[in-house]
Amino acid sequence: MARPTLTLAALATAAIPGLEVAGARAHTRRSTGAFDAAELRATDGRRLLIRVPRSQTAETEQSADLVAIAAMTAGIRSRLPFAVPSTSGQAPIDGTRAVVTDFLDGHVVSGDDLTAYDRLAESVGGAIAAIHSLPTGFIGDAGLHRETADESRDAVVELIGRASDTGHLPAALLRRWEEATDDAALWRFRPAVVNGSLSADSFLVDEERVLGVVGWSALSVGDPARDLHWLLTSRGASAERALEAYTLGRSGGADALLPQRALLYGELELARWLLHGVDRHDEAIIADAVGMLDGLVESVHERTTEALSPETGPILTVDGVERMLDETPRSAPTSAREPRSALLTDSYDFSDLERDEVGERYAYQPEATAPIPLDLSDWGDAAPDAVPDAASDAAPDPAATAPLDRATLDQLTAEAQARRNAASS
Incomplete structure (x- = not known):
């Protein structure tokens, strides 16, 4: 079952300390994606994308993707005539991790x-x-x-x-x-x-x-x-x-x-x-x-x-x-x-963003946040979901929700290599 958009929005506040989400909506082109994903709009104007893998294969891909985009320094990116995602934070959920990146403009075509x-x-x-x-x-x-x-x-x-x-x-x-x-x-x-x-x-x-x-x-x-x-x-x-x-x-x-x-x-x-x-x-x-x-x-x-x-x-x-x-x-x-x-892509087609129906709530809840105001003026016909109050008896480990550092990247590299070795054996 796909994770509700509201759950993903709440996860993002755990992944990025101080983030205030003004609105969220599902981000998917087809129902066969390997990730649950949502586009988020922060109160400071930032647009973010949060993705949670649905399978072990998708998780391995996500880990490798994190290592790759971290390797692409500002100097490397300056040589490219297009944007490449940057990672903003991560948060644990159900034995895997949610990863937040900046949201890139554009749509996908054939x-x-x-x-x-x-x-x-x-x-x-x-x-x-x-x-x-x-x-x-x-x-x-x-x-x-x-x-x-x-x-x-x-x-x-x-x-x-x-x-x-x-x-x-x-x-x-x-x-x-x-x-x-x-x-x-x-x-x-x-x-x-x-x-x-x-x-x-x-x-x-x-x-x-x-x-x-x-x-x-x-x-x-x-x-x-x-x-x-x-x-x-x-x-x-x-x-x-x-x-x-x-x-x-x-x-x-x-x-x-x-x-x-x-x-x-x-x-x-x-x-x-x-x-x-x-x-x-x-x-x-x-x-x-x-x-x-x-x-x-x-x-x-x-x-x-x-x-x-x-x-x-x-x-x-x-x-x-x-x-x-x-x-x-x-x-x-x-x-x-x-x-x-x-x-495996969950899709990056902005034109096909669909409103996510609020369904089963997952056991994970992020640390407490204040009510988030919602401004629908610039979202067009597809209104995002408001993010409700969320509370938790135990806040996530700050080390698990901090932005990616060198040690985390080394761990991700080792995890991805171990899974690839297991798959090829």
């Missing part, structure tokens, strides 16, 4: 809409290029993952091997994917800073430009093609302008075969979906994945696709990959090593 018009498409391409052009040193300083070109290929080889071991991977795809990993030219690239889980849902935009990027749990140094497969499958009229802007923004840093490698990553999403079904012993997911893999084989046999490289057979066209990925359920898996926040 990949096709991101590339429908020149100006926005160019902003998207430039935003990705800016990420990939960041200096790599801060990744190592923060203890985040770094992957060489050879290690990126090895990870793909491992993924293909696991998919093959299920007995459900068509021989034609196994052969073609193995040919791709054997093609040394395809894997001659310079690793770059990557978001690692970038998708259309990562971007907060207005009509003309990218305002913010969210979901940094897979921030690392690795193959920049990982951030691009979703863009290559968009069907907006200005998709090519986005790629041109990306290439220009990289100033020669993009390798010639990056698009082909990005399309390969797109196909491998089907292998991930198959493995997710096998890991969960879910025959429906397995059957769904097998059906999509068979469809990919048919496209290859019909020779209606483009070649991946001289050493490989044809690969699915942009339209074909788009069709396949559109059919992949949004609850697709999270890799133990590569969290995919885009598939």
Whole structure:
């Protein structure tokens, strides 16, 4: 059951000492999000976002995201033409933690809409290029993952091997994917800073430009093609302008075969979906994945696709990959090593904020606060919920609700790594 908006608002007052909340409303685009979330308006004018994970997977993602955005110093952020969330505080609840960040302006649109018009498409391409052009040193300083070109290929080889071991991977795809990993030219690239889980849902935009990027749990140094497969499958009229802007923004840093490698990553999403079904012993997911893999084989046999490289057979066209990925359920898996926040997002679409119904109250109550006045004048039709008086027999531990410090970040890093090790064992 989703936590009521009022509970989340009260949690925020525990997470940020001295915070006075004037109004709160649910923050969600769909009912399948992995987080309970609410937008808050403070009496001092600040807009905040509080999120509580609903699952262990979401909690792991949240922990990794906190470490990543903490690593992005003011100097790093100044190199980006968009906003990145900053963490304001945290508070314990039901064995997990609520995390409060600043609320970023903008709304989420589909990949096709991101590339429908020149100006926005160019902003998207430039935003990705800016990420990939960041200096790599801060990744190592923060203890985040770094992957060489050879290690990126090895990870793909491992993924293909696991998919093959299920007995459900068509021989034609196994052969073609193995040919791709054997093609040394395809894997001659310079690793770059990557978001690692970038998708259309990562971007907060207005009509003309990218305002913010969210979901940094897979921030690392690795193959920049990982951030691009979703863009290559968009069907907006200005998709090519986005790629041109990306290439220009990289100033020669993009390798010639990056698009082909990005399309390969797109196909491998089907292998991930198959493995997710096998890991969960879910025959429906397995059957769904097998059906999509068979469809990919048919496209290859019909020779209606483009070649991946001289050493490989044809690969699915942009339209074909788009069709396949559109059919992949949004609850697709999270890799133990590569969290995919885009598939877990509670959503950041401001236009879809909905009023939360007051339901079951949770046992947790924050420290006592005074009644909070409520001004509805600037919230439009979706009126927020007032935050009532709240009292507690025992206030939360101040250490547990303080802003994140280095020790807390080190703890979060260790927790995330331990869970990933457990998941991969």
